[in-house]
Amino acid sequence: MQISFLIVTKNRPEDLALTLNKLKLLIDLSIHEVLVFIDGCSKTEAIISDFNWVNWTNSRESLSASPARATLYKKAKGHIFIGLDDDAHPLSSDFILTVETTFNNNAHLGIIAFQEVRGLFTSDQSALQHSKDLESYFTSDFVGCGFAIKKEVYQATNGFPIWIDIYGGEEPAVALEVLDLGYTILYQPSIKVNHRVDVIQRKLQGRNYFRFEHQLKNTLRYYLVYYPKPVRKVVKTLWHNFKKYALKDWTYFKAFIKVFFSTLFKLPSILKYRQPVKAETINNKLNLKPLNYSA
Incomplete structure (x- = not known):
């Protein structure tokens, strides 16, 4: 095959x-x-x-x-x-x-x-x-x-x-x-x-609270599993999303709080999958050109 x-x-x-x-x-x-x-x-x-x-x-x-x-x-x-x-x-x-x-x-x-x-x-x-x-x-x-x-x-x-x-x-x-x-x-x-x-139609739909919640949750898990020193990236991600979304919209705020505490509660199970990549890999990734996601 x-x-x-x-x-x-x-x-x-x-x-x-x-x-x-x-x-x-x-x-x-x-x-x-x-x-x-x-x-x-x-x-x-x-x-x-x-x-x-x-x-x-x-x-x-x-x-x-x-x-x-x-x-x-x-x-x-x-x-x-x-x-x-x-x-x-x-x-x-x-x-x-x-x-x-x-x-x-x-x-x-x-x-x-x-x-x-x-x-x-x-x-x-x-x-x-x-x-x-x-x-x-x-x-x-x-x-x-x-x-x-x-x-x-x-x-x-x-x-x-x-x-x-x-x-x-x-x-x-x-x-x-x-x-x-x-x-x-x-x-x-x-x-x-x-x-x-x-x-x-996607543009007309406007805010997508469900997407926000899951993207934030998955991003935090990504850093916790793969980054050799994830704390700085986690804090930066939380602060960015708090300022840009949670601080300006009550539904975003509730989703933010939900992700924050669920991540803390599930931290031991998340860390079971922890497999940090090499610091060199992170540096190489940052130097690569970002993907052009769509035409």
């Missing part, structure tokens, strides 16, 4: 079906596989029989994105793992060849981050026209909606962390472990995926 496509899905059967139909046009099932993890959502079960070429894992209980990925990736057999969101699909017919060639040209490359083209388009050609012509560069992160990682590199890490839940943290955790192993992460914008999100 050369390539494994891996998708975690929850309550979006129509989006998932579209993604799977797009993938079917690109893959050769004799050398490629598609694995899907249904994360505790019964309505997705209705489409399983429509895609009998997919390797399904159906969890009755919702695990959340990162633990679900951790479970799914253990089942993959390909030499290269390609991670996609259930509402994201490749935009070019040479997608697979370009991923393989990029890895073959760089023995120290661990992860390829794709260009994320956000939006709802009438066709893939239209999405490509909205993408950007950018130069590739080495970076410190990747986006879960579209990336590739060598199997041997992923297995050398601890995998997607089970101590992180939705909204931020799982990709930076894997990325930091990959960098600590001495591998590089390449942002390759010529490899494009359409992340089919309604950009206008």
Whole structure:
């Protein structure tokens, strides 16, 4: 098996079906596989029989994105793992060849981050026209909606962390472990995926208190697990979020307090996963160009 496509899905059967139909046009099932993890959502079960070429894992209980990925990736057999969101699909017919060639040209490359083209388009050609012509560069992160990682590199890490839940943290955790192993992460914008999100609707939604709470919680855990000296980063993060959000909005304030005390209460269990990376890795990460998250 050369390539494994891996998708975690929850309550979006129509989006998932579209993604799977797009993938079917690109893959050769004799050398490629598609694995899907249904994360505790019964309505997705209705489409399983429509895609009998997919390797399904159906969890009755919702695990959340990162633990679900951790479970799914253990089942993959390909030499290269390609991670996609259930509402994201490749935009070019040479997608697979370009991923393989990029890895073959760089023995120290661990992860390829794709260009994320956000939006709802009438066709893939239209999405490509909205993408950007950018130069590739080495970076410190990747986006879960579209990336590739060598199997041997992923297995050398601890995998997607089970101590992180939705909204931020799982990709930076894997990325930091990959960098600590001495591998590089390449942002390759010529490899494009359409992340089919309604950009206008997201902007109109305004404040997202749920996202704020989970991102803050996961960021604190990230520092506590990986940083050799995490106290300064934790204090700085708390102070920044208190000034920018909690001090100005009562709902943000309640979410901030909830995260603060839950982190203190769960500190012993969080520290069970502590595995500080080398100080050199942190310095190298800071010197890398940040990821261009979207077109």
